[in-house]
Amino acid sequence: MGKTVLILGGGMGGVVAANKLRAKLPAEHKIILIDRSQDHFFYPSLLWVLDGGRTPAQIVKRLDRLNRRGIIFRQAAVQKIDLAGKKVLAGGESFSYDYLVIALGAELNYAALPGLAPERSLFELSGILAAKEKLKTFTGGKVFVVVAGAPFRCPAAPYEAAMILNDIFRKKSIRDKVDLRLFTVEDQPMPVAGVKIGAAVRAMIEAQDIKYLPKYKLTSVDEAKKEIVFENGEKHNFDLLLIVPPHKAPDVIKEAGLLGETGWLPINANTLATKTPGVFAIGDITGVKLLNGKALPKAGVFAHFEAEVAAKRIAEEISGKIPTDSFKGGGSCFLEVGGGRAGLAFGDFYGVPDPKVTMLFPLKLWHWAKILFEKWWFWKWF
Numbered sequence: 001m002g003k004t005v006l007i008l009g010g011g012m013g014g015v016v017a018a019n020k021l022r023a024k025l026p027a028e029h030k031i032i033l034i035d036r037s038q039d040h041f042f043y044p045s046l047l048w049v050l051d052g053g054r055t056p057a058q059i060v061k062r063l064d065r066l067n068r069r070g071i072i073f074r075q076a077a078v079q080k081i082d083l084a085g086k087k088v089l090a091g092g093e094s095f096s097y098d099y100l101v102i103a104l105g106a107e108l109n110y111a112a113l114p115g116l117a118p119e120r121s122l123f124e125l126s127g128i129l130a131a132k133e134k135l136k137t138f139t140g141g142k143v144f145v146v147v148a149g150a151p152f153r154c155p156a157a158p159y160e161a162a163m164i165l166n167d168i169f170r171k172k173s174i175r176d177k178v179d180l181r182l183f184t185v186e187d188q189p190m191p192v193a194g195v196k197i198g199a200a201v202r203a204m205i206e207a208q209d210i211k212y213l214p215k216y217k218l219t220s221v222d223e224a225k226k227e228i229v230f231e232n233g234e235k236h237n238f239d240l241l242l243i244v245p246p247h248k249a250p251d252v253i254k255e256a257g258l259l260g261e262t263g264w265l266p267i268n269a270n271t272l273a274t275k276t277p278g279v280f281a282i283g284d285i286t287g288v289k290l291l292n293g294k295a296l297p298k299a300g301v302f303a304h305f306e307a308e309v310a311a312k313r314i315a316e317e318i319s320g321k322i323p324t325d326s327f328k329g330g331g332s333c334f335l336e337v338g339g340g341r342a343g344l345a346f347g348d349f350y351g352v353p354d355p356k357v358t359m360l361f362p363l364k365l366w367h368w369a370k371i372l373f374e375k376w377w378f379w380k381w382f
């Protein structure tokens with residue numbers, strides 16, 4: 001009898017899992033993908049909207065395109081996951097499953113920071129568009145990128161944002177009139193990648209005259225006074241502000257009893273299985289503890305590779321085979337440095353005793369490789 005695989009979330013992990021499952025399983029088995037949004041959002045290109053490299057329409061694809069590939073897409077908000085009953089309530093409708101893949105990502109937790117609105121968010125299209133609008137008439141002042149909580153998606157993103165802003169000001173010939181700073185709650189850039197990579201990224205941004213201020217915990221934003229306040233008592237006035245909001249797991253996970261002590265969904269780091277048989281979780285929603293005690297970063301590259309493994313294991317189980325594939329912690333990430341150049345960091349994040357990460361010098365080549373990757377992504381999965 002045909003089985004039903006239900007995938008929650010049509011982001012980077014969900015679309016890969018759906019496509020891979022469809023390719024591996026005969027048509028008698030149903031693949032259903034649920035997302036509250038009609039669009040798949042390709043976040044790695046979001047910062048290119050800031051400098052006009054992309055329009056918002058260029059970085060999304062409609063999820064109902066998956067229907068042509070034999071995947072059933074349903075636009076609905078997931079309201080309840082009933083593990084015992086093997087069903088999910090979404091958009092008021094009940095979906096039964098034999099296998100479940102949870103790929104709901106990480107949520108931006110605006111409530112955790114008084115005064116924070118989506119229009120200040122570096123990770124939200126509305127925040128990027130508000131900053132882009134402001135930049136049109138900007139002639140100088142204090143420009144802050146602030147990381148308000150960790151872990152957050154794409155550890156490189158705030159550094160890329162600061163360097164892209166530097167580039168924008170340089171092109172407008174107002175760089176000498178801008179005090180560009182990056183405040184972060186972290187003690188170094190990209191901590192999981194190690195001290196050496198952190199120092200290299202710090203050197204990159206300082207070489208662009210961006211002030212780097214680690215160990216700054218943001219406690220509130222005062223829009224009326226155009227002021228940000230930190231836990232150490234410092235207050236700073238800003239003219240342009242972009243914040244990486246604190247992140248959290250979606251409430252629906254907590255309500256299903258799936259939340260672990262890290263605040264994220266615990267899984268087997270290699271098989272992506274949760275403690276409930278037949279239920280897998282991938283991507284940003286998961287909490288994977290590395291051997292050095294740090295967490296596997298929240299990045300699309302991991303959501304992607306985890307999705308491939310989860311899909312293969314489920315397809316093998318359904319076909320009566322013993323699943324053998326396993327996620328080994330490999331990943332890479334481009335680091336946009338402005339001027340049409342990017343670095344490339346890659347490595348083994350399950351390395352013993354620490355992740356083994358290498359960073360290649362910024363080149364135009366890596367920037368073009370990222371553009372090609374974006375094109376490949378939309379072609380491959382849509």
Ligand SMILES: Cc1cc2nc3c(=O)[nH]c(=O)nc-3n(C[C@H](O)[C@H](O)[C@H](O)COP(=O)(O)OP(=O)(O)OC[C@H]3O[C@@H](n4cnc5c(N)ncnc54)[C@H](O)[C@@H]3O)c2cc1C
Pocket residue numbers: 008009010011012013014034035036037039040041042043044045046047076077078079103104105106122123153154157250252282283284285298299300301302303332333334
């Ligand atoms: C600015 C920026 C730049 C980035 N750059 C890179 C990069 O260069 N390389 C890289 O590897 N990663 C990058 N990332 C990180 C990457 O985007 C994420 O790690 C990746 O998208 C995670 O995939 P996911 O499937 O776990 O979650 P997501 O892609 O976030 O997908 C989750 C999906 O679940 C849906 N959803 C959530 N809750 C519900 C609900 N209750 N009901 C229904 N649907 C729901 C959402 O609508 C969404 O479509 C970047 C992120 C940002 C913000």
